[in-house]
Structure formats: structure tokens, C-alpha cells
Amino acid sequence: MDYEFKKIEKKWQERWNEAKAYKASEDRSKPKFYCLEMYPYPSGKLHMGHVRNYSIGDVLARFKRRNGFNVLYPMGYDAMGLPAENAAIQKNIHPREWTLNCIELMKEQQHQMGFSYDWDRMVSTCLPEYYKWNQWIFIQFFKNDLAYKKKVPINWCKKCGTVLANEQVIDGLCWRCDTEVEEKELEQWLFNIRKYADELLDSLDDLKEWPEKVKLMQKNWIGKSVGTEIIFQVTDSELIIPAFTTRPDTLFGVTYLLMAAEHPMIPELIENSPEKEKIDTFIAKTKKKSRIDRLADTQDKDGIFTGRYFNHPLTGEKFPIFVADYVLMDYGTGAVMAVPAHDQRDFEFAKKFDLPIRVVITPDKDNPLRVEEMEEAYVDPGMVVNSDKFDGMTNENAKKAITNELKSKGLGDFSTTYRLRDWLISRQRYWGTPIPIIYCDSCGIVPVPEDDLPVVLPDDVKFTGEGNPLDTSPTFSKAACPECGEPARRETDTMDTFVDSSWYFLRYLSPDDSEKAFDSEKADFWLPVDHYIGGITHAILHLLYARFFIKALRDLGLTKISEPFKRLTTQGMVLNNGEVMSKSKGNVVDPGKLIDKFGTDSIRTFILFAAPPEKEYDWNDDGIFGASRFLNRIWNMVSDNKEILIKYGKSETTYRYETKEEKQLARAIEAATKQVTESIESLHYNTAISGMMELFNELRDFITAVSGFQTNDVQAALVSKGILRLLSLLNPFAPHITEELWEAIGGEGFISLSDWHKYDPSLLATDEITLAVQVNGKVRGQLVVSSDLSEEEIKEQAQQVPNVSKFLNGNIRKIIYVKNRLVNIVV
């Protein structure tokens, strides 16, 4: 008979609510612990990924609370974004209505899961009370040169009339209407994240409790590269072309120069070229294929001679200038010095266009590389040759020497470039934060005065699926210039929703504050977040943006901290048959149905037991029966032993345990406490649960083996202690059933707010130890000895073990004893 989980779970959720059991405040008498989960996009339905994410966090929050921490554990909704707008288009429902409805549904399911959030702190980013502060922060950024407007290339869908994010371009086509995406230049708003590139990179080292993998991904994304910028003089011209290189040591091996098709200097360079038309065609072709084909054929290099030459900065020699499709405008300077002997791409290009190849680095100076014999570029370190006065240097030394030479002649300098680009935040969409800017013909770009915030999203808009709905509002874009009062135009772009999520964890600290974005004092108290849990999918973008925000806010004097998240756990995805769960694949497992069938305690216990948090988990329905059975067995064990639990439950009496069974159970209780405690701390919830299962098995074995224990004070108290301990340890995982059983046996208050047990190491010690006895590393028998026996005696006894002696043959070379573990006899 299953216990009545539905009734019980509802009962305790209501009790916790009424008592505001998990409310957090700035109580300075206890150490603080900020436990944060990545807030969800409110799709309306919880999916298994959410269940896993929040179960991980909830166990931690409950554990820390019971260990004397003042725990802040909030929840909110990342409520702006495209799905709401699509719902508006498809179902003719306003995004706000759709979103708020979804939030209610989602919140209801989270309540059902029994997560111990402080719901009074809930935040929804789609409300003007929240996005007002996005706008306020934007204005602070704008005033401090962290937000600026610039013409940038973007993905443009003509049919939808909107910009697309890179992820929304699929095989060069618009994800929604399959129209070919154009590259276009548009005036867009950007955040100057590059200003923080160095700090974002360097302080990764301070994040000791982040997964290396995530830090590495961020490092690669920032892509810092140190080198030299060299100025190349165009022959018979005043024009100069700067090029960035990480290999200034190969400067004497340069035999041509390459420029990106988008390079702004090209029109001037080819102005008078007889081949102008051909070059233009090539450039047009290259620009068009950019994103689409560049990904497809990264091997085939193509280019065209511009008809122009440059003079080598140190030798004065004349070399040709090419336009090449593999040179990118948005990295470095958009121009590259080509060294075919020491760069594989240049090598291939030189072969194709029959350009000279000059060896300037060689691995062995007595036996230099021969161009004729080279089948690929030599890119490793070596000795400098054919480089005038730099010959004989190691190439590492030559990097500095050659750069210094260039520097002294005003032809170059040390330089650093980054792969990281500034963060483009403009979106031509409705359901986001309006960018608080007004364009005035006479005053230019003017921020909305802070007193006029928020700039609220208008309702008089049409959702047609084409263009920015904000442009359809007859009123929104009309505004008076804040400076001169003349009629002006309001910005209709909205912000990327990653802006919302870059600081929401600060808003939780004072969600109802109408005076400021967040309370700096509270931020100093609660931040950094002690443990942040979320999907690996956000390893780069969200986590990098949030780190950037905190640093920027710090420099604005609003917070003292430099890193928002102290410890990070990226939980693995929940798959189904090896595939991501998605509506289109029809393989979504609905947690709602499972809650209904098994109860939330079983689901929580199961999902945490199934695999360690960081690992992917391929969903399998069967396993959940195990968790459900486990809880039912505990329920029955408590019911069967109710009398002794009520009688001995609160007893503090300590007893001496005499029998083997008593000693074993007493020890198992402490061992489980130790294991569960340590496993939770290291987030190995699966082994924590197996530890509790072992304790249960020990209790069951004791109850079965020792008849009449109910009437024996020592034994009844021991069983009672064991069961209570089990409930206590289980509570963070299965909070409802444990509260109910706790109450049923006369426990006072909430078990979820009771003190966590410290294990007693003295009870862990045994007076008998079992050793494995090996001969030449192979286990041949076992030896049970008293724990105070000397090493000599143990070695002696080991030889007498029945199955061991026959392998000895009398010639023992060595005996190795590993304390409490084994004896290995080498013959």
C-alpha cells in the first residue's frame, strides 16, 4: 500500500508557506549562504531539466539551512523573449498575458515540487518594475562609455524585417521563414565588454570553484592573443596597411599581404586598376558567401591580386597585395602578412597562386629546411635564418628583437587582440526592454531622463510576424527631446534578454525597491552567490555577461565585489533515448504526470540518485520505482515501529552496545551520517542516497535478525535512533514524507529546520577488523583480528589462514601490511 503522498505533500507545502519557514533576512548572527539556480524562461511547463536543476539546489539550500547557515534561496522568471511574441502572432494573445499566465503555471508546479524558495523575493523581468532598472543601468553605461551605438554587420531577414541572432540563422536561411539571410550594416547598440576582456580573462584564475571546462571555454571565447602590429607601406602611395601578427619573428619570410574582402581601404587601392571589375566581383562573391559557406569549406582558399604592391618594412623589397576569402575583417586589423613557409594557410595559398616561399625559421641550423622539399608549413619553434642581423636567434627572442626594431623605426609595436567582440544588445523586437534613448535632430542621441523611467512598452501595437511590432505603435516613437523640448524620435530597439539575466540575482535582494536597482549594502552582505547551479549551455554567454556586469557595476561604485558567482555547478542535460527532449521530437517526459503518479519526493530522490549532477542522464522510467519503493519501505518501517519511536525518540541516553548486531547498527548509523554529510558537501547526491539505502538495509536486517528488540531498552532505543537519523538525513531529498513521519512520532517543529547531525567518530571505530590476505597480490583469504593487534602478530597470523598457507611453499620474501586493509605476502 503506497503512502498517501498527495495529501501529505500538499499539507506540508501549505504549512511551510503559512509559517514562512524558508524566509531569508539579513540575519548577521549566522554565516550567509546564497544558493542560486539559473532562473527559467516561463514556458508554462516544468521540464525534467528544471526538475533536476532545482532538486540539486533545493537539497543544498535545505542542507545549509540545517547546518546553521542563513540561506538565501530565491526564484524568478526570465520573462522576456521570443516565444511570447510568437504566441502573440500565432494565438493573438498579448505577450504579457501569455507570459504572466505561464509564470503562474510554472510557479504552481514549482510549489508542487516542494522547493524551499523564499517566494516573497520572486522577480519577473517582464514587469516595468524590473525592466525600469535595465534602462537605468543602460543609462549609467551610456554615460560611462560602456554603451554606444555603431554601424555593424548583422544578419538580416528581409521578409521578417528583423535582425537575427547567429543561432537563428540555419544554413544561411531564416529559421522562421526560410528566406536567405543577408549581411547588412545597421546602427546598433553595443556594450563595451571588450574593455573588460583582460580582467574577465585574468580573474578566471580566482574562480577556484568553477569547473575547469567552463573557464577554458570562456578563455577561448575571449581569445586573447599577444603579438605585434606592423605597418606596411603601399608602394607609390601614402596608404599604409597595419597588420596584426603573432609571428613577428617570421617578418623576413613575408612574400605577400592579404586583406579581408570587407577591408575599407580596398576601393581606394583598386580605384585605377584595369582589373577592377574582376576584383569587385570576387569581393562581392566573398562577402555573400561569408557566414554560409565559410563554415562549409574551410579548406579551400581563394583570393585575387589587387594589382598593388607594398614595400617590406625592413628590407624595402616589393611584394604583392591580395584580397583573400580567409581573412576576417572583425579580427585584428583585417589585414594579414603572409608567411607561406611558416603558416599552413599561407603555404596552401602560395602554392595555389605560385608565390615565393622563404624559410626564415629552421629546426636545425646546420641542416636548414629546403623549400623544395617542404610539403607543409613549418610552424614549430626554431632558429632564425635569412633574416639579416637577426640570424641565429631563437625565434622567441626574435619576436621581441624584430618588434623593437620596428618600434624604433615607427613601423610597428607590440599589440594584443581579442576574439571577444563587443556585446550587441539591440533587438528589433517587442518583448524586451525598450532602450531608453531619444533621437533629436538638434541635440543628437539623448538618454531618457532617469525621472521619466521606465519607458513602458506600449499596447497599441500589431503582431504580424514582420518587422518590429514597436514600429507599428502610432504613439511610442513620438517623444519630446529631453534637452530642447522639440519633437523627437524614440528608439524602438529593445534589449537582448541576456541584459535582464546579467543582474537578476541582485534584484532578489530587494525585489520591491522602487528607489534603486538594487541595494548596495545588501549586495555587500549577500554577494557573491555562494553556489550557482545551471545548465552548461550558458557556460559562455550568460556567465560571461553577468561577470562583465558585476565588474562594470563595481566600477560605477554600486558594489564592492568583482565576481558574482563563487562556486559553479553545471548540471548535465536530461536526455531521452540519447536525444534532447523537445516538442518536435515528441519525446518530452512530463514531470507533472510523474508527480501525480509517484509524488514529488520520489521524483526528487530518483533524479538525484540516477546520476551525479554534472553528468548527462538518459531518462529511464523504470528507475523511479526504486525511489518510490525506498520511500514506501521507510514509511512502513516507521509505522511498524511507531510505539518505540514515540517512546525512545527523544531519549538522550547513551548505551553501551554489547552484541555484534548492536555494534554493527550503531556503527552503521554514524557511517551513514558521515557519508551523507560528505556526499552532499561535494554534491555527490547519488552516493548520499545510496548511503541512506545502506542504513535502511542495516535497520531492516537488525529488525529481522534480533527478535524481541522492542522490549529491550538498549535495542529499542538503538532502532529508534537509527530510524530517526535516517529521516533526518533523508529530509533534504524527500522533505514532505520526512516532515510527516517526524510529526507522526511526536517530533516538534519542522524537521527541515532542525539541526543537522554531526557524526560521532568514536562510534565509527570497530574493535575487530577484517583484513584481506593476499599472496603475490592475489586475494587468497580473510583474516579477522582485534584492532589492537600488533603488526608482527598480524603478519604471523596471516600466514596461518587456511587457503593462504598452501600458496606459500615456505619461501616468503616480503610481507606488506596496509593498516586496516590487507596483508600481502610476496613469495
Added chain:
RNA sequence: GCGAGAGUGGCGGAAUUGGCAGACGCGCUGGAUUUAGGAUCCAGUGGGCUUACGCCUGUGGGGGUUCGAGUCCCCCCUUUCGCACCA
């Protein structure tokens, strides 16, 4: 191509500093019991050999270090993830 992980029973997964591989659960097999439930309880469960005590073998493959290797070192294979012409 570059970078970072991961390979353990039928399955999910355990294994302190190198120290009895397979904890715990699922599944499966056999048994008990029952107002038949995905119930409960007991026993078994890596492979091979053996009537049995036991023996051999076994953590992707191949070498090595060691009294002893899932764990450390070298080479290879498979696989997942990230980046992908970054000058």
C-alpha cells in the same frame, strides 16, 4: 584540424593517498506469501571452469612502473563536448 573530458556487469552508476573491483539501485532468475499490486519478503546475479573446498579471468586495446594498477606513465582506438580559416 585544435582544445578539454569520458570509456567499469544487461542498465544507471560506486570504489580514500595506488590496497578485497562492481557499493547502492534498476533489471533478470529462483523461492515464499498474498483479496493480483508495477505489492511484500528471502536467496542469487561480471565471464569461464568445478559435484564441492576452490581455481582462472576480468575496468576500451597494447606496453610500462610497483609487492600491488580501474586509479600513475607511454602509445593506440572509440566517443562526447567546445572552438572552428583568429593571422
